[in-house]
Amino acid sequence: MNFLDLIWLIPLFPLSGAAAMLLIGRWLDPQHAGGDHRPSPPSKAVISLLCPGTVLASFLLSLAATIQLSALPEKVHQVIQFTWLSGMPFHMANGAQSIFQADWGFLLDPLSAVMILVVTGVGFVIHVYSVGYMAHDGGYYRYFGYLNLFVFFMLMLVLANNYALMFVGWEGVGLCSYLLIGFYFNRKSAADAGKKAFIVNRIGDTGFLLGMFLMMNVLGSLRFLDVNKALTSGAFTAETAGFGVLSAMALLMFIGATGKSAQFPLYVWLPDAMEGPTPVSALIHAATMVTAGVYMVARSNALFRLTPETSMIVVAIGCFTAFLAATIALVQNDIKRVLAYSTISQLGYMFMAAGVGAYWVAIFHLYTHAFFKALLFLGSGSVIHALSGEQDMRRMGGLKDKIPVTFRAMFIGSLAIAGIPGLAGFFSKDEIMWQIYSSPSGSKIVWAVAAVTAFMTAFYMWRLMFMTFYGSSRVDPKVAAHIHESPKVMTVPLQVLAAGSVLAGWIGVPKIWGAFGEGFRSFEHWLAPAVGGEAAGAVVEHATHDTSIEWLLMGVSVALALAGIALARHLYIVRPAAAGEFARASGPLYDWALHKWRVDEAYDFLFVNGLAKGGGTALGIFDSRVVDGGVNGAGWLTRFTSRVSVWWDTWIVDGAVRLTSFLVKMSSYPVRTLQTGFVQSYALVFVMGVALILGYLVMR
Numbered sequence: 001m002n003f004l005d006l007i008w009l010i011p012l013f014p015l016s017g018a019a020a021m022l023l024i025g026r027w028l029d030p031q032h033a034g035g036d037h038r039p040s041p042p043s044k045a046v047i048s049l050l051c052p053g054t055v056l057a058s059f060l061l062s063l064a065a066t067i068q069l070s071a072l073p074e075k076v077h078q079v080i081q082f083t084w085l086s087g088m089p090f091h092m093a094n095g096a097q098s099i100f101q102a103d104w105g106f107l108l109d110p111l112s113a114v115m116i117l118v119v120t121g122v123g124f125v126i127h128v129y130s131v132g133y134m135a136h137d138g139g140y141y142r143y144f145g146y147l148n149l150f151v152f153f154m155l156m157l158v159l160a161n162n163y164a165l166m167f168v169g170w171e172g173v174g175l176c177s178y179l180l181i182g183f184y185f186n187r188k189s190a191a192d193a194g195k196k197a198f199i200v201n202r203i204g205d206t207g208f209l210l211g212m213f214l215m216m217n218v219l220g221s222l223r224f225l226d227v228n229k230a231l232t233s234g235a236f237t238a239e240t241a242g243f244g245v246l247s248a249m250a251l252l253m254f255i256g257a258t259g260k261s262a263q264f265p266l267y268v269w270l271p272d273a274m275e276g277p278t279p280v281s282a283l284i285h286a287a288t289m290v291t292a293g294v295y296m297v298a299r300s301n302a303l304f305r306l307t308p309e310t311s312m313i314v315v316a317i318g319c320f321t322a323f324l325a326a327t328i329a330l331v332q333n334d335i336k337r338v339l340a341y342s343t344i345s346q347l348g349y350m351f352m353a354a355g356v357g358a359y360w361v362a363i364f365h366l367y368t369h370a371f372f373k374a375l376l377f378l379g380s381g382s383v384i385h386a387l388s389g390e391q392d393m394r395r396m397g398g399l400k401d402k403i404p405v406t407f408r409a410m411f412i413g414s415l416a417i418a419g420i421p422g423l424a425g426f427f428s429k430d431e432i433m434w435q436i437y438s439s440p441s442g443s444k445i446v447w448a449v450a451a452v453t454a455f456m457t458a459f460y461m462w463r464l465m466f467m468t469f470y471g472s473s474r475v476d477p478k479v480a481a482h483i484h485e486s487p488k489v490m491t492v493p494l495q496v497l498a499a500g501s502v503l504a505g506w507i508g509v510p511k512i513w514g515a516f517g518e519g520f521r522s523f524e525h526w527l528a529p530a531v532g533g534e535a536a537g538a539v540v541e542h543a544t545h546d547t548s549i550e551w552l553l554m555g556v557s558v559a560l561a562l563a564g565i566a567l568a569r570h571l572y573i574v575r576p577a578a579a580g581e582f583a584r585a586s587g588p589l590y591d592w593a594l595h596k597w598r599v600d601e602a603y604d605f606l607f608v609n610g611l612a613k614g615g616g617t618a619l620g621i622f623d624s625r626v627v628d629g630g631v632n633g634a635g636w637l638t639r640f641t642s643r644v645s646v647w648w649d650t651w652i653v654d655g656a657v658r659l660t661s662f663l664v665k666m667s668s669y670p671v672r673t674l675q676t677g678f679v680q681s682y683a684l685v686f687v688m689g690v691a692l693i694l695g696y697l698v699m700r
Contacts, residue, residue: 003064004077007106010058010065010116011155014148017054021047021145044140051144052127055151059120066113075529078161078225080105085164090216093245098220107161107224111530114363115158115295118370122287123151125493129378130279132489133385143183143277150176154288158295163212163222166296170208170260173289174201180284181276193272200269204259208296211252218245224299231302238306250303250310253296254317261293261347264321268600270344274336278381281336286343286373291366294350298359301531305357308441315355315436319446322348324597326456330463331583331594334391335380338464342417343373345453349432352450358435359531360524364508365428367523371500372416372425376461378494379410382486383468388479393464398473403485407469409494414465416501418458419561427505429454430554434510437553447553451560458564466572510554512547 025047069077084104092098108116127147134143153172160166174197182194216222219230230236231246239247257263262270273285284290297304297314304311322345329341346369353362384391386403400407416423419430433454437447473480485491507523571579583590592598676682 002068003061004068004108005079006061007065007077007079007108007159008081010061010106010120011152011159013054013057013061014151014155017051018145018149018152020050021141021148025141025145044135047141047144048131051148052124052131054148055120055124055127058151058155059117059124062113062116062120065108066117069108069110069113070526076107076109076225078105078107080161092220093218096220100216102162102164102222104165105161105223106159108159109530110527111295111298111363112158114367114527116155118367119151119154119158119288122370122374122497123154123283125496126279126283126287126374126378129282129381129490129493130277132487133279133381134277137277139183143180146176146179146183147280147283150180150284150289154292157292161224163215163224163227166299167205167208167212170256170292170296171205173284173292174198174205174260177201177273177284177289180280181273183276183280187275190275193269193275196272197269200266201259204256204266207252207255207259209256211249211256214245214249214252218249227300228302231306236306238308240308243309244307246303247307247310250300250307251313253300253303254310254314257293257297257351258317259293260296261290261351262321262344263293263317263347263351264324265599267321267325267344268603271337271340271596274334274340278336278377278384281340282374282377282381285340286377287370290343290347291350291370294347294354294362294366297351297354298363298531301354301359304354305532311355311357311441313355314351315441315443315446318348318351318355319449320348321345322352322453323449326453326460327593328596329460330456331590332460333393335383335393335396335464335468336377336391338393338460339373339376339380342376342457342461345457346373346417348453349429349450352446353432353435356435356439356441357532358432358439360527361428361431361435363527363531364523365432368416368424368428368501368504371497371504372413372423375409375413375494375497375501376417378490378497379406379413382406382490382494383410385486385490386483387475388482390476390479393467395474395476396468397471397475398469399475399483400469402483405485405491406494409491409498410465410469412498412501414461417461418565419454419557421558422502424501424503424505426558427508427510430510430557431508433557434550434553438550451556454557455560455564458561459568462565462568463572466568470573471576510550512550512554 065077069075080103082104083101085100085102088100089097090100127144130143130147134140137143150173153169153176155169157166157169157173160169178194178198181197182191184190185194212222215227219227221227221230236246259266270285270290274281276284304314325341325344325348329338329345332338332341346365350362350365350369353359353365382403383396383399383406386399386406387396390396412423416425419426433447433450436450437444475483571582595601
C-alpha cells in the first residue's frame with residue numbers, strides 16, 4: 001500500500017474524534033448537564049478509547065509514510081487534494097501580473113515527517129495520560145474534543161504545502177489554545193489567561209500575514225517548493241549590504257514566530273497558560289504548539305539564508321529570551337511556572353541555532369525537548385495529583401519515596417534538560433553551543449550567555465527536584481495523609497517519555513566522537529534535504545577545525561551543568577537556610593526576578609491601563625465629543641434649521657397668504673353687508689333708490 005498518497009488522512013483521524021466529541025459528546029454523556037457533572041462509566045470508556053485511538057491511528061500512518069519516504073531518492077512527496085483559493089489576479093513587485101492560487105495540499109519531507117511523528121507520538125502519550133488525569137473533572141468529552149481538534153490543526157500546520165494553508169493550522173492551534181487554557185472557564189484566572197494568549201498571539205499573527213502578503217508580491221507564490229525554487233534560483237542574492245525587501249519579509253515572518261513560540265517581547269502569554277490542565281501544558285506549551293514558530297523559521301530556511309541581518313535579530317532575540325526566562329525560573333515557586341519559563345528559555349536556544357544557520361540543530365533540540373519537557377510537565381501533573389492540587393513547591397518536599405515512579409521519571413527528565421552526557425538534552429544542547437561558537441555568523445558573547453543560561457537551567461531544574469522530592473516534608477498534614485502514586489494510565493506515559501529522554505538524542509551524536517559519532521549522525525543526514533546540513537555548510541566539518549576546542553567547550557558545558565546541580569543541592573539540601581540568606585543578599589534583584597522583571601506590570605501600564613484603558617478613555621472622549629459631537633451637532637443644526645423653516649413657513653409664507661385673505665375679507669365687508677340674500681331687502685333698497693332718484697329730480 002502506498003501510504004504516501006494517504007497522508008491527507010493523518011490530520012483527518014483526530015478531526016473525526018473532535019467532531020464526534022463536540023457534536024454528539026453530550027449525547028454520549030446523558031448525565032452531563034453542566035461543567036460540574038461527570039460522565040457515566042460507559043460513555044467515559046467510549047471517549048477514552050476513541051480520542052486517544054484517533055491520534056494513535058495518525059501516528060501509525062505517519063510512521064508508515066515516513067518509512068516509505070525514506071526510500072525515495074528526493075525525499076519529497078506532495079499530495080494536492082484540490083485548489084483551495086484561485087482566480088485572484090494581482091500585480092507583482094516587478095510589474096508582472098499573476099494569479100493567486102493556494103492548494104489544499106500536503107507536503108511530506110524529512111522536516112514535516114519529524115514534526116508529525118513528534119505531534120502524534122507525544123500527543124498520543126499525553127492523550128493516554130489525560131484519561132487518568134482528567135478522570136474526575138467535569139467536561140470530560142469537551143476536553144478530549146478540544147485536544148483532538150488541536151492535534152488536527154497542528155498536523156495541518158506541519159503538513160501544509162503552502163504558507164496559506166499553514167496559516168489555517170497556525171490560527172487553529174491558537175483557537176484551541178484559547179479553549180484549552182480557559183478550560184476551567186468558571187475560574188476567572190483561567191478565562192483571563194485564555195484571552196491573554198489569544199490576544200498576544202494575534203499580534204504575532206499580524207506579522208505573519210504581512211510577511212505572506214509581501215511574499216506573494218515579490219515571489220508570486222506561497223507554495224513552499226515554488227518559494228524555495230525562486231529563492232535558490234540565483235535571481236536573489238544575500239542582502240549583506242543592507243535591510244532589503246527579503247529581510248523585511250523574513251522579519252515579518254519571525255514576528256509571527258515570536259508570538260507562537262513565546263519569544264521576547266511576546267512571551268508573556270505562556271506562563272499564564274499554566275492555568276489550563278497540566279496535560280494541556282505538556283502537549284501545547286511544551287511539545288507542539290510553541291515549537292510552531294521554530295518549525296516555520298526552519299521551513300523558511302531558504303529565505304533566512306539570504307537575510308543575514310534578520311538572522312542576527314533571530315539570534316539576539318533567542319539569546320535574550322533564553323537568558324531572561326532562565327533568570328525568572330530561578331526563583332519561581334509554582335512548579336508549573338518553573339517549567340513554563342524553562343520552555344521559553346529552551347525555545348530561545350532553538351532560535352539561536354536557527355539564527356546561525358544550523359536549522360537541523362534547532363529541529364534536533366525541538367525533537368529532544370518534546371520528550372523531556374513533556375515528561376517534566378506530566379511529572380509535575382502527577383505531583384499535583386498526589387498533593388490534591390497543590391502547586392507551590394514550598395509546600396512539598398520528601399516525596400521521592402511516596403511517589404517513586406513519578407520521582408524516577410522526573411529525575412531522568414531533569415538530568416536530560418540539564419545536559420548530562422548520554423541523555424537527550426546533552427546531545428542537542430551541546431550541538432547548539434558548538435554551532436553558536438563555531439559558525440561564521442555566531443558570536444562568542446552569545447555563546448557565553450548561552451553557557452550561563454545552561455548553568456541556570458541546571459540550577460533551577462534541580463532546585464525544583466530538591467524542593468519537591470528531597471528534604472523534610474512541608475506538605476499540609478491534611479494533604480499528606482492522602483498522598484499516593486498516580487494510576488498506571490498516568491505513570492506508564494511517564495516511563496515511555498523517560499525512555500525517550502534517554503534514547504532520543506543518540507541519533508545526533510557529536511562528530512568528534514569519531515567513527516561512532518559518524519555512524520549515529522542519522523538525524524543531520526535525514527534533515528539535510530529539507531533544511532540543509534553538511535551540504536549547506538551549516539555544520540563545521542571535522543577536518544576543518546581543532547577538535548580540542550569542541551572537546552573543551554563540551555567539557556565546559558557539562559561542568560556548568562554539574563555546578564548548577566551542586567549549587568542547588570547546597571542551597572536546598574545541605575544548607576537550606578542559605579537559600580533565604582542568598583535571596584535577602586540579592587536584594588531587589590531577587591524581588592524583580594520573582595515578579596518576572598515587572599514585564600507584565602510594564603505591559604499593564606503601557607497597554608492594558610495605558611493603551612487599552614487610557615487610550616480607550618481618550619478614544620471614548622474623542623468618540624463622544626468629536627464623533628458623537630459631530631453627529632449631535634448635525635442633529636441640533638437640523639432641528640434648528642427646521643424650526644426656522646417652520647417659523648418662516650408659518651409667519652412669513654402662511655402669514656402673507658393669511659394677510660392677503662384678511663385684506664380681501666376687510667375690503668369686501670361693506671359689500672357683504674349689503675348682500676344679505678333676502679329679496680325683500682333688495683326690493684326695499686331698490687324702491688328707496690328709485691325714491692331718492694325721483695326726489696332728486698323733483699327738487700332740482
